[in-house]
Amino acid sequence: MGSLExxxxxxxxxxxxxxxxxxxxxxxxxxxxxxALDAAGDGDVVVDAxxxxxxxxxxxxxxxxxFGDWTPRQSALGWIxxxxxxxxxxxxxxxxxxxxxxxxxxxxxxxxxxxxxRAFDRFRPGGVKVLGGSVIVEPCLxxxxxxxxxxRGVGLAKVGFGAFERQGDAAPLVRAAQAAGxxxxxxxxxxxxxxxxxxxxxxxxxxxxxxxxxxxGGPTSLPDEDLEGLFEAPGAIQLVQxxxxxxxxxxxxxxxxxxxxxxxxxxxxxxxxxxxxxLGMIKTVTELSSLASIAATDAISMAGAGNARVLxxxxxxxxxxxxxxxxxxQPPLGGVASDPLAAIERGDIPGIAGVVIDGELRALRSRNxxxxxxxxxLVRGAAA
Ligand SMILES: [Zn+2]
Numbered sequence: 001m002g003s004l005e006x007x008x009x010x011x012x013x014x015x016x017x018x019x020x021x022x023x024x025x026x027x028x029x030x031x032x033x034x035x036a037l038d039a040a041g042d043g044d045v046v047v048d049a050x051x052x053x054x055x056x057x058x059x060x061x062x063x064x065x066x067f068g069d070w071t072p073r074q075s076a077l078g079w080i081x082x083x084x085x086x087x088x089x090x091x092x093x094x095x096x097x098x099x100x101x102x103x104x105x106x107x108x109x110x111x112x113x114x115x116x117x118r119a120f121d122r123f124r125p126g127g128v129k130v131l132g133g134s135v136i137v138e139p140c141l142x143x144x145x146x147x148x149x150x151x152r153g154v155g156l157a158k159v160g161f162g163a164f165e166r167q168g169d170a171a172p173l174v175r176a177a178q179a180a181g182x183x184x185x186x187x188x189x190x191x192x193x194x195x196x197x198x199x200x201x202x203x204x205x206x207x208x209x210x211x212x213x214x215x216x217g218g219p220t221s222l223p224d225e226d227l228e229g230l231f232e233a234p235g236a237i238q239l240v241q242x243x244x245x246x247x248x249x250x251x252x253x254x255x256x257x258x259x260x261x262x263x264x265x266x267x268x269x270x271x272x273x274x275x276x277x278x279l280g281m282i283k284t285v286t287e288l289s290s291l292a293s294i295a296a297t298d299a300i301s302m303a304g305a306g307n308a309r310v311l312x313x314x315x316x317x318x319x320x321x322x323x324x325x326x327x328x329x330q331p332p333l334g335g336v337a338s339d340p341l342a343a344i345e346r347g348d349i350p351g352i353a354g355v356v357i358d359g360e361l362r363a364l365r366s367r368n369x370x371x372x373x374x375x376x377x378l379v380r381g382a383a384a
Pocket of ligand 1 (some may be wrong): 064
């Protein structure tokens with residue numbers, strides 16, 4: 001894999017909630033990990049960041065992957081690679097529910113999860129790490145199926161689309177999935193696809209999932225009076241781009257009051273009817289930071305470390321020994337802010353001037369973000 005160095009940084013966002021920008025001027029990556037918070041000047045690949053701020057790669061914990069780099073929902077190809085140009089280094093499948101003709105019998109449901117897990121284990125569009133194969137919790141499954149799937153590498157489950165009369169009735173199967181070590185996410189709010197039923201706050205509490213998926217609606221939100229109940233449930237509270245923005249702001253207000261911002265995680269819930277949104281993660285960070293007056297560093301943490309923690313992954317934090325998933329941010333060219341974090345806090349999407357995943361340079365100048373005020377430059381070596 002070799003070494004990569006990023007020099008001439010203006011600072012580094014660790015990704016830890018509540019931590020200010022660190023005055024780090026360079027990064028050295030070896031064999032996919034961060035080896036040092038300085039540079040020796042002899043990397044196989046050397047990037048001059050031109051004064052960019054380094055942040056952890058963004059993690060989308062609600063991505064509607066299906067197979068390959070294809071979404072049947074919007075008949076689009078290349079959307080995962082395009083999201084990498086939006087600063088996304090990892091995605092978690094919200095189940096392969098959009099597969100045309102998806103099976104709903106016991107064998108078929110299990111086979112789909114295994115096939116997707118295997119396929120994405122071996123295929124990384126644009127270098128993005130896709131955690132694929134999220135088994136859809138259907139009434140035809142038996143509790144022992146989850147242990148069987150977990151032994152075969154399936155680590156994710158999604159509840160809220162299955163043909164249950166009340167989605168809360170799936171709770172015994174959710175317990176079985178969690179006992180098998182799976183990370184379980186529920187759908188919250190109004191029904192999104194024909195044939196599924198709404199998920200109420202009572203269902204959310206009964207299900208007790210690890211992630212309360214699109215707690216701000218996907219896209220239809222819970223009633224305002226039910227939002228406080230989210231804090232009684234055990235899971236991470238996920239706010240998505242393709243949900244109700246007003247509800248997101250209300251949930252952030254409730255989280256701030258309770259000192260519970262560490263429970264908030266960000267995602268896109270795309271591709272869906274809302275579209276393919278390559279800038280969906282950084283746009284969500286920018287909107288929630290600027291509208292809810294949350295420090296850009298904290299909004300970035302919710303989009304990285306928060307998701308990594310619930311997924312039990314080492315990504316999301318920039319420090320020695322962590323995976324080298326790094327995004328270089330600049331203020332957007334022509335914007336009023338002189339640094340990228342101030343741009344986010346005033347609602348301007350920053351310029352993405354470089355994306356590194358597992359220590360490999362994937363893009364220098366994003367083709368999707370606004371133009372960065374100063375462009376990073378390859379001093380030595382080549383992109384992956
Ligand atoms: Zn979804």
